[in-house]
Amino acid sequence: MTHQPGVQRDPAMALLDIYDSALPEVYGYLLPRCGARVLAEDLTAETFLAAVGASRRDGAREPTVGWLIGIARHKLVDHWRRAEREQRGLRVLSHERTEPDDPWDARLDGLLARQILAELAPHHRAALTLRYLDGLPVPEVAAALGRTVHASEALLVRARIAFRRAYESHTDVPDGGLR
Amino acid sequence: MTDPLDFLRTPAMPVAPDPQFAAALRARLERAFLDPKGPAMPIEISTAQTAQLRTLTPYLAVADARQAIEFYAAAFGAELRGEPYLMPDGRIGHAELAVRDCVLMLADESPESDHISPATRGGSVGSMLLQVPDVDAAVGAAVARGATLTRPVADYDHGRNGVVLDPFGYRWIISAAPAASAPAAPAGEPVKHGDVSYLTYEMPDSGLAREFYGAVLGWRFTPGRVPDGWNIEGTRPMSGLAGGRPAALSSVYEVADLDLALRAVREQGGDDSDPTDQPYGRIADCTDNQGVRFSLLETDPAAD
Numbered sequence: 058m059t060h061q062p063g064v065q066r067d068p069a070m071a072l073l074d075i076y077d078s079a080l081p082e083v084y085g086y087l088l089p090r091c092g093a094r095v096l097a098e099d100l101t102a103e104t105f106l107a108a109v110g111a112s113r114r115d116g117a118r119e120p121t122v123g124w125l126i127g128i129a130r131h132k133l134v135d136h137w138r139r140a141e142r143e144q145r146g147l148r149v150l151s152h153e154r155t156e157p158d159d160p161w162d163a164r165l166d167g168l169l170a171r172q173i174l175a176e177l178a179p180h181h182r183a184a185l186t187l188r189y190l191d192g193l194p195v196p197e198v199a200a201a202l203g204r205t206v207h208a209s210e211a212l213l214v215r216a217r218i219a220f221r222r223a224y225e226s227h228t229d230v231p232d233g234g235l236r
Numbered sequence: 237m238t239d240p241l242d243f244l245r246t247p248a249m250p251v252a253p254d255p256q257f258a259a260a261l262r263a264r265l266e267r268a269f270l271d272p273k274g275p276a277m278p279i280e281i282s283t284a285q286t287a288q289l290r291t292l293t294p295y296l297a298v299a300d301a302r303q304a305i306e307f308y309a310a311a312f313g314a315e316l317r318g319e320p321y322l323m324p325d326g327r328i329g330h331a332e333l334a335v336r337d338c339v340l341m342l343a344d345e346s347p348e349s350d351h352i353s354p355a356t357r358g359g360s361v362g363s364m365l366l367q368v369p370d371v372d373a374a375v376g377a378a379v380a381r382g383a384t385l386t387r388p389v390a391d392y393d394h395g396r397n398g399v400v401l402d403p404f405g406y407r408w409i410i411s412a413a414p415a416a417s418a419p420a421a422p423a424g425e426p427v428k429h430g431d432v433s434y435l436t437y438e439m440p441d442s443g444l445a446r447e448f449y450g451a452v453l454g455w456r457f458t459p460g461r462v463p464d465g466w467n468i469e470g471t472r473p474m475s476g477l478a479g480g481r482p483a484a485l486s487s488v489y490e491v492a493d494l495d496l497a498l499r500a501v502r503e504q505g506g507d508d509s510d511p512t513d514q515p516y517g518r519i520a521d522c523t524d525n526q527g528v529r530f531s532l533l534e535t536d537p538a539a540d
Contacts, residue, residue, distance in 0.1 A: 089246050
């Protein structure tokens with residue numbers, strides 16, 4: 058595509074140019090984190106549509122895969138936040154207690170670990186996904202979740218405990234005896 | 237220290253989605269590009285998530301729904317809630333906008349069901365009242381995008397407001413939203429027998445508690461009558477903070493007749509203490525039949 062000098066091109070058009078190569082990247086980021094195809098497709102669509110609006114708003118930005126994955130991460134966090142709001146009423150009665158975060162020495166089974174992750178409460182799942190699947194440092198987890206670093210650390214501690222408890226109850230092995 | 241969860245690290249690996257999905261999404265994006273007036277989709281969490289259907293929801297007929305979506309977005313900060321429903325002939329059959337916490341529905345005119353805009357009928361037929369934090373800014377934005385100013389912004393007894401007629405024929409009274417602090421405890425609503433009339437939050441460190449709840453809940457404190465006691469302003473029920481104690485919440489319940497109530501406490505296996513006279517009424521500390529502490533208050537109706 059050629060452009061006449063002086064004719065301003067819709068900045069969002071650049072997004073269509075990279076659509077074919079960027080789509081599998083964005084979908085490939087979302088799918089293992091959602092664990093469900095339909096949800097991953099919905100969030101992929103939301104991500105690209107949001108990108109249209111965003112590139113119109115702050116025009117100069119040339120869209121990249123990294124930028125799109127950043128938007129996809131927002132969409133994922135928003136999704137978990139909605140899910141958490143729906144479940145909040147149920148969790149009020151089983152108030153979480155923070156217990157000491159004992160060192161945990163285990164080698165995890167990948168399939169089971171993913172199954173456990175999918176069963177956790179959305180806010181725990183969100184924190185663990187950003188911290189471990191994405192490998193973000195805690196301050197970036199905090200920024201993505203819109204919490205303070207201190208609150209995110211506390212949430213991660215509770216999320217790890219919840220994960221470990223669920224994992225150990227599935228493997229049914231007393232402490233630390235995992236192969 | 238190794239963390240077994242580090243094992244979960246999942247670098248983003250490209251995965252080709254269902255080709256049908258890929259093609260449909262490409263078509264949606266192309267549509268979004270081809271409509272230069274297409275509303276910008278918000279990435280941030282927006283009011284669209286707090287907006288919900290309330291008891292009454294306006295449903296506007298407009299001569300050009302795409303322009304109307306654009307106008308209400310620019311003038312009133314409205315955001316699309318989901319995809320508009322397109323009719324086979326290209327008209328928008330249904331669109332929902334989030335306007336702060338409310339939903340505004342609109343559609344292109346449909347003469348077949350007599351859903352016709354006021355502009356087409358020949359004039360506005362009523363008004364919408366919109367409350368915004370900044371009246372002048374909202375009226376300015378509406379006029380800048382083609383609304384007609386029919387009553388300039390001014391201060392009235394019931395608040396600052398102005399009136400515009402939008403390009404689709406709707407008349408909007410744009411008025412200042414009540415300040416967040418305004419809906420304080422209504423004065424003069426008396427507590428009844430059995431109500432909680434006062435709560436005391438007992439905390440180990442009142443300084444830390446004031447810092448925390450001040451930041452989280454916006455509570456404001458004034459020094460209270462007792463050492464390390466603090467009034468919490470404007471909450472319902474009336475509340476106070478007492479420092480230097482193990483964390484606990486203690487309630488004062490209102491009773492119509494304190495002496496009768498104290499007799500009932502004893503009859504039901506609780507303990508009572510002698511009432512004391514306070515400027516606001518007579519109060520007695522009690523424990524119930526399980527040892528839980530509480531207080532009973534007979535408010536002095538003459539007290540302020």
